[in-house]
Amino acid sequence: MSDSSTKKNFIRFLPALAAFALVCFIRHFKFTMSTYNTTLLALNYDYGFIPRGFVGTLFQFANETLGIVEWNYLGVFNFSGLFTVMFYVLLFVFYKLCLDRCPEESKRNLKHLLVFLSIFAFPMYTTSVNYGCLDLYLNIVLVLSLILLVLGKAEWLILPLGIIGMCINHDFIFTHAMLIGVLLIYKWMNRQGKTQIKYTVIFAVFLISCITLFSHFESYNYENPKEIASEIKVSAKALSETGKSYGKTYLEEEILGKDLSLSEERLEQNEDNVQDLPVFFVLFSPYLIMLFYLFLRMFTDTTNTYTKRLSYLLLLFGSVCILPMLFTDVYYGRYMFQLVLYYIASFIVLISLGENNVSNHLNYIKTDIKKLTPLTFVWFLYPFLLTPFRAVAISASIHDFAEVIFTELTFFIQP
Amino acid sequence: MFQNKTKLKSILQFVFVFLLVCFALFVTYYGQEVRRYNTTILAFNYSYGFISRGLLGTLYLGLDALIPKDIINYVDAANITFIATNVIMGIFFFLALYILLKTKEKYLNGAQNILLFFAIFFVPMYYSLRNMGRPDIYMLFLTFLGLILLIWGKMEWLIIPFSIFNVMIHQGYVFLFYNIFMYPLIYKIFQTTGKKQKKYIAILATSFLSVSVLFLYFNFFSHISGQETYDSIYAMAAQLGNGGEVYETLLTHEILGIDPWDQEWPQHIYNFIELPIYCLIMSPFIVLGVRLFRNIITAAETKVDKIKYALLPLCSATILPCYILKIDFGRWIFAGLSYFALVVLVLYALHDEIVTEQVEKLIADVQARYAYAPLLLVYAATTIPLHDIHINEIMRSISEWLDYYYLHIIA
Incomplete structure (x- = not known):
């Protein structure tokens, strides 16, 4: 392929993904936000250094100081919309950066991975159940950290980002921090000299700050819980749709x-969790096999x-850091979703x-898949049918x- | 047929993947409900005379008489519809397998891609809420059987009764699915000579005349039944409907002959808004389709061949009257998709070198040039299931949003 056509193809890639993102958004966005997610914006640091108070404080700041959003449902809706757009923009910045940095010979594999990630990520925060949820903000923090790790510059900023993540939701330590932590360790293990020391320090401080904040939030006791609860209740009601x-x-x-x-x-x-999880693993088993096979190849190389x-x-x-959350x-x-995103x-x-x-072993896997299944594109289509992932239920179809399988035991219509 | 082991292995591998995807499509979109439009039609039957859309209801009544159980209720109607849908899916899988077995090994990739693309639209269409139990799927059932015969090259005369039965199921068949028989017959007329050619001319002429006459009769002369018939069908439709729901517009149109145009006008507006936006969203596929047919016609060497291949896209124009007169654009779009997918697949099975080679070239070109090629199938899947009045969920969101903020037609 000539240089100009390669360049043209490269230019077309991100707009094609953007078109896909837009279609996903129109398909899933229902112009509504759940009460659970609006309530979380009523929490803020007026009540002390409370868990999950960061986003609410940010909302309060946007409302009181900046005056860009109102203290009502429309206000939280628009505020969430702003951060949802920010998440998708950052995701595209991350994509662009990866494409710029990636060696030419691995570019095709990278693009396939980006498409695969988009299938899960694009519809995730557009559904009514996940629109404006705290995980959205955590993933903004995560994507920012990944951008820094790919850039290899100002990586110390991961530390304040980690702290912000913990303040947004202290579950961050189990659901999101693992990816940042593992990549920091990876960099530390594969570097030498001063750079290695830098990553040792960043990882150590990152881990310590996360653990400290987790201990604080997990053991946090409200001084006047009843009074605070009734105050938050009033605020939360004002922010809800009804x-x-x-x-x-x-x-x-x-x-x-x-x-x-x-x-x-x-x-x-x-009960729903117990039923959904095995079905999820069975339906996604081809990907699990691919994943273990890839790691096996890399490890035994x-x-x-x-x-x-x-x-x-x-x-x-x-x-495995995510395991405590499952229990x-x-x-x-x-x-x-975080598990998929992690890998x-x-x-x-x-x-x-x-x-x-990694790219070379991925090529081997792709060749093996091509031998086994005639239409490899199906492996992109199949997970799309089982998304978007939701909150309690893994996805509607799963x-x-x-x-x-577990309750009705039949597809027939019941009286 | 089974001597070529690599071909058989490739087909079996595809079948596994194909069934897996179809199952995922089923799990995702199965609505577990048959809506009133599709239960009401089961109340139409020939005990009221030779009325339009009466064949399905007559068969349903026949089944009721045959089995000891009373099936004139919603749950049985819905479950029988579910069973019938599964059987028709089975026939579709058989047709798919038959096409693959008949296709040359070197062209299997193209046929598999088209089958998968068609399945993405077909499977969710008739398992989802709006279209489960639609007469369209029964018309497709007979169409699949007819295509099997056309590929087999035996008992092709059965296409005549199949076409007649299809018009008796729904007179819209003439515009929607008849072209799926029409083009392969025209193609065979071009490809054959002598007696064989005459046979295909006779099949085409007879089937075309019969469906045309029946269409005219059902559309203009069968709406003569009075209030008594209306009440009787209404009562049975209420028994068959979920929670006693009846689709009254269908009854007043088909039985009393009242034109629904005025009532449907707002929905026409929705359709006119949605179609150009839908075309924009589907433009990658439209561009590829146009490129394909241009290449096919260019590749044809003789003038006769050029005409033969030019007729392929032209025959899809039979659907146009539906776009102008009727409101179910989701169904019309599916009919168009079915036409192109099924006819090209038949040409694969009939070993048409020009069409197959051009399709293969196009697929290879797309896969080699665009890293986002895997996204094409996923992109297509974002637009399913096709609905009826609204083309799909995306179009519904857009047109309702435009209506709410700007147009104020319904909102």
Whole structure:
């Protein structure tokens, strides 16, 4: 292919993804925001250095100081819209940066990985259940950190970003920080001298600040929980779509400290989780096999140094950090999204950092897949049918299928 | 047929992937409900005379008489529809397999791509809420059977009764799906000589005349039934509908002959807004399609061949009257898609070198040149399932949004 056509093709790639993003947005966006997500914006640091108070404080700042949003549903809706757009813009900045930095011979693989990531990421925060949720803000922090890691400049900024992530939602330590941490360790293991020391310091401070903040938020006790809860309730109602509703469960559990683990709602959600998860793993098993096969190839490749092989192993098992969330909370749709994002984004970053080894092994995998399945493009289509991921239910189709398998036992229409 | 092991292996691998995707499509879009438009039609039957759209209801009544169970209720109507849909999907898979077995090994990739592309639209279309149980799928059932015969090259005369039955299911067949028989017959007329050619001319002429006459009869002379018939069909439709719901517009139009144009005018406006936007969204595929047919016609050497291939896109124009007179643009678009996909697949199975080579070249070119090529199938999947009045969910969002803020037709 000539240079000009390669360049043309390269120029066409991001607009093609942007068109796909736009279509995904129009398809899934329902002009509505859930009460749970509006309630979280009613939390702010007026009540102390409380957990999940950062975004609410930011909203308060935009409302009181900047005066760009109103203190009502339209205000939270627009505020969330602004950050949703920011997330997608940052994602494209990340894509562009990766494409710029990636070696020419790995570019095709990188583009396929970017397409694959987009299939999961584009519809994620446009659905009514996830529009404006805290994970959106956490992923903004994550994408910013990835941009810094790919750039290899001002990487110390990961530290304040990590702190902001913890202030947004302290679950960050289990769901998002692992990717940043693993990539920092990867860089530390594969560098020498001063640079290695730099990554050691960044990783250590990042880890310590995350753990410290996690301990603070997890053990946080509200001084006047009842009073604060009733104040937040009023604010949350004002921010809700109807002006009357609020996230009752959140206030009761997180502020009033009630144990709702045996409530009817929570038990139902747990049951949904237990049903959805095995179905998810079965439906996505071809990808799990591909993933393990890829890691196996990379790990057993004797041309790699011992340190490199160890860093691949770390990358494979870094995702176990998410396990505590699976045992303690119910938002499996979001966790599975993070799990998918963890692996795809880490490969994207490694290839962008010039890791030809990953790209070479990816080529072998692709050749093997081509031998086994005639239409390789199907492997992009298939996960799209099982998205967008939701919150408690992993996705509507996975949840419906799990219902049929575990509860209804039939596809026939019941009286 | 099974001597070539590599071909068989390739087909089996594709079948596995194809079934997996179709299953995912089913799981994602199955609505577990048959809506009133599609249950009401089961109340139309020939006990009221030779009325339009009466064949399905007559068969349903026949089934009711045959089996000991009373099936004039919603749950049974819905489950029988579900079973029928599964059977028709089975016939579609058989047709797909048959086409692949008949296709030359070196062209399998193209045929598989087209089959997958068609399945992305076909499977969710008739399992989703709006179109489950539509008469269209029963028309496609007979169309699939007819195509199997056309590829087989035996008992092709059966296309005549199949076409007649299809018009009796729904007179719109003439515009929607008849061209799927028409072009392969025209193609065979061009390809053959002597007695064989005469046979195809006779099949085409007879089927065309019969569907035309029946269409004219159903459209202009069968709406003569009175209030009594209306009440009787209404009562049965209420028994068959979910929660007793009846699609009254269908009854007043087909039984009392009242023109729904005025009532449907706002929906026509929606359609006119949606079509250009939909064309814009689907423009990558439209561009590829135009490029393909231009290449096919250019590749044809003789004048006769050029005419033969020029007729391929031209025969799709039978759908045009539906766009002008009727409101279900989602269905019309699906009919257009079905025509191109199925006819090209038939040409693959009939070993047409020019069409197959051009399709293969186009696919290879797209895959080699564009890194975002995998996105094309995914992109197509964002536009499914096709609905009826609104083309799809994306178009519904856009037209309702425009209506709410600017047009104020319904909102």
